[in-house]
Amino acid sequence: MTDGSIYYVGGIGPGNFTTIQSAIDIASDNDTVFVFSGIYYEKIVIDKSIYLIGENKYTTIIDAGGNGDAVKIIADGLYLCNFTIQHTGIGNTRDVLESSAIEIFSSNFHVIENVICKDTNYGIWTDYSDNNLICDNIFYAHYDGISLDESKNNILRNNSMFGSGLVLGGSS
Numbered sequence: 119m120t121d122g123s124i125y126y127v128g129g130i131g132p133g134n135f136t137t138i139q140s141a142i143d144i145a146s147d148n149d150t151v152f153v154f155s156g157i158y159y160e161k162i163v164i165d166k167s168i169y170l171i172g173e174n175k176y177t178t179i180i181d182a183g184g185n186g187d188a189v190k191i192i193a194d195g196l197y198l199c200n201f202t203i204q205h206t207g208i209g210n211t212r213d214v215l216e217s218s219a220i221e222i223f224s225s226n227f228h229v230i231e232n233v234i235c236k237d238t239n240y241g242i243w244t245d246y247s248d249n250n251l252i253c254d255n256i257f258y259a260h261y262d263g264i265s266l267d268e269s270k271n272n273i274l275r276n277n278s279m280f281g282s283g284l285v286l287g288g289s290s
Contacts, residue, residue, distance in 0.1 A: 122146065128154035138162050138180065142170070153178050153201070161186055167195035175200045175232045182206040187221045188238070196228045206238040208260040218243040219259075222250065222269075235259060241282065244269040244289075251275070257282055 125141040126134045134154075135141040139162045141151045150169040155177035162180065164170065172178030178201050182188035185207040189198070198220070206217035219235035222228060222244040233255045235241035241257035243265045244250065253275040257263030263279035266272055266289035274284070 122149035124150045124152060126152050126154065127158070128156045138170075142166070142168065147195075157181055159183055161188055161190070163190045163192065164196055165193045167193055169197045170199075171197075172200035175202060175234055178202065179204060182217070185217055187218045189220045191220065191222045191225055191228060194225050194227050196225075198228070198230045199232045202234040202236065204235070204237045208237060208239055221245070222247040226250065230255065235263070240265050241279075243267070244272065248272065252277060256280075
């Protein structure tokens with residue numbers, strides 16, 4: 119972790135946040151948001167360089183409620199680990215067609231590790247996002263586990279994909 123502040127989500131401590139997004143909103147660059155085990159029914163947008171860490175990848179769950187991206191990253195330098203991200207929707211209706219567990223949009227230098235993505239059309243979808251490390255994740259996706267669109271110099275290591283694959287669209 120860093121020398122920045124640490125914000126806690128869930129758990130029983132005084133001052134702990136009840137939603138992940140509320141802790142992200144208050145955090146600054148280089149801060150840590152630590153999420154205790156539980157199911158968090160929300161979609162989050164990360165617009166700063168933070169450490170977002172779940173207590174346990176099997177029991178710390180972000181549930182998107184059936185459609186839309188669960189986690190959207192729009193800032194450089196996120197460290198994300200130890201989550202299950204689920205229920206973005208499966209199928210080909212307009213609401214769920216491009217639903218991803220994690221969408222990385224025009225941002226770079228992320229580390230995403232020890233994440234389980236399930237019940238989603240796409241596990242991780244990058245769009246114009248470079249120099250990311252995606253490792254030790256498990257994908258149960260309807261279409262693609264990892265889809266890299268116009269994204270360069272990404273490292274993929276020790277990822278497992280079940281019922282899905284890898285797509286490199288204009289990427290290296």
